[in-house]
Amino acid sequence: MGDTIYVAAGEYTENVDVNRQLTLIGEDVDMVTVTAASASDHVFEVTADYVNVSGFMVTGATDSWKAGIYLGFYVDHYNISDKNASNNGLGIWLQRSNNNTLTDNTANSNVDDDGNGVGIYVYDYSSDNTLTGNNASNNDFGILLQRSNDNTLTSNTALNNNGYDGIAIVFSSSNTLANNIVNSNNHTGIHLYSSSDNTLANNTANLNGNSGIHLFSSSNNNMLTGNTANSNNYYGYDVCLYSSSNNTIYNNCFNNTNNAYDDSANTWNITPTAGKNIIGGSRLGGNYWSDYDGADSDGDGLGDLEYPIAGGGNFDYHPLCLSEASVKGDLNSDGILTPADAVIALRIAATGADDPAADVSGDDRVTSLDALMILQAAADSIEL
Secondary structure (H helix, E strand, O other): OOEEEEEOOEEEEOOEEEOOOEEEEEOOOOOEEEEOOOOOOOOEEEOOOOEEEEOOEEEOOOOOOOEEEEEOOOOOOOEEEOOEEOOOOEEEEEEOOOOOEEEOOEOOOOOOOOOOOEEEEEEOOOOOOEEEOOEOOOOOEEEEEEOOOOOEEEOOEOOOOOOOOOEEEEOOOOOEEEOOEOOOOOOOOEEEEOOOOOEEEOOEOOOOOOOOEEEEOOOOOOEEEOOEEEOOOOOOOOEEEEOOOOOEEEOOEEEOOOOEEEOOOOEOOOOOEOOEOEEOOEEOOOOEEOOOOOOOOOOOOEOOOOEEOEOOOOEEOOOEOOOOOOOOOOOOOOOOOOHHHHHHHHHHHHHOOOOHHHOOOOOOOOOHHHHHHHHHHHOOOOOO
């Protein structure tokens, strides 16, 4: 419904207001560039529901609180795909906007004239939005959710954000973060601040400056499962919980000098049913710890000794033990090959990140071939 406008290749200088139902399709994201005529206004400002926009590069809105794409108050059912919103103050900004879909967009190098910037900003009671396959790198924050609930973030990439975090969840609840890659950010890979009832599943948070995953200031009742957090260096931990309680952390992989810190009351394992340590493709129990030195005398995949968590009196009572050799291609470290490992390999290939564990073909690079081989191995079609 609504008119469809096709925009030919070219460079355009203007600030675009979209105030009615419309579909805007650029010829190609690398061929259609819209630069803000005024840096003090959004490049695209949308104030109508049911708008679809794809195939544009939008840039040049560099004043404070100005965005490449801005969804105004109560804009719903907006689809943004295949857009490059880079070199603005904010790449893509949703404010009190619900039921929108952001897919396969690039929001990189967004920093305003005051030195602040966010790749994708979901703000001020924006709910039920879906962000999938977006790249938000080299910003101040990569993706920031603030006072926004019930959103879903899957298979996004946030690398090398220089100010703070890859993904930050602030005063926000009941969001789902799954299969995101948040590596090499200045502060934290995934940071929850005063945010509860969120689910973090199968995310990769490696080589961040402080912590891989950080829960702070009454971030309670969250679920962390299937995440990989390795070598988050300097003065931090792979996972760190400050003043945050009733969280459940299991089936994650931590590999660092400082693996975990927890000063509150949290649960670091789930109790397996005897003889049934694999349910739904995941090994039940606690977490994989790189420095765990306990044995697995009965071979059930669970350590005989508990693993102490620094910071208080908590333990992982069922630490997971890998077999003598880790499973090749098991990128989420759950001890088995599943399509989830292929998804991780594909995202690594798409971003050009370096992860030797994903190079199952042995050609010293990570490509879609590695993802395909892992998928085939998960289906028992080949052996790696």
